[in-house]
Amino acid sequence: MALPTFTPPCNPSPGTTETHEPKVLRAEFGDGYTQATADGINHDRADLEATWEILTPDERDEMVTFFKARGGYAPFFYKFPWHAEALKWTVARWTETIVSGSYHRMTATFRQSFTMAN
Template sequence: MSTLPSFAPPRSPSINGTQLITTPRMRRVKYGDGYSQRQADGINIFPHTATLKWETLAYADAQAIDAFFIALGASGAFLYAHPGDQTTRKWTVTTWTRPQVGYAYQSLQAELTEEFDP
């Protein structure tokens, strides 16, 4: 069994724009007159998505985060504890952007999806 890499960014994400989102998974059957029935969908019914945002990063720090995500390939998972959350979770990165915000600085925003596979 291989060990997953841990994501340890050179700086913590900014408070503004960083968020952890929980979207419960359920099956819903709608009937007439607004009546519906709901049932939990599977055993991992509280998956998380996360947005990590760094407002101003030195170019080298942005490049280090970018290199980490690229090294994972398109589907590699990693371990990370979202700021303010004491639980280390398994994540994949779905998208990230690195706009230039100054001569030697960039911002970086990454979208993560929690994974439950073994």
């Protein structure tokens, strides 16, 4: 089964944070010498904290339904506006805030997925 593509109602608001923490194996020796190497071929995984500042209830519901359907573990494709291509992501955490009246703010933590699923 093909992976779904996340298509939010609008691009995330300015201020999205992208974090990288490469996974590295290190061996430290008694004389202060250190040897390091990448831990696997996909050792540099991206985490993004994206916020949508103003969403209508229907837009918020659409996004929440998508995230809940993926269960926090199943990957999907999404192309952030500044990336050249769609990458695989999972979202296991999001927060919703009522901004004013019936407008919502949503923040989601995207974690790059290197699963073999397509």
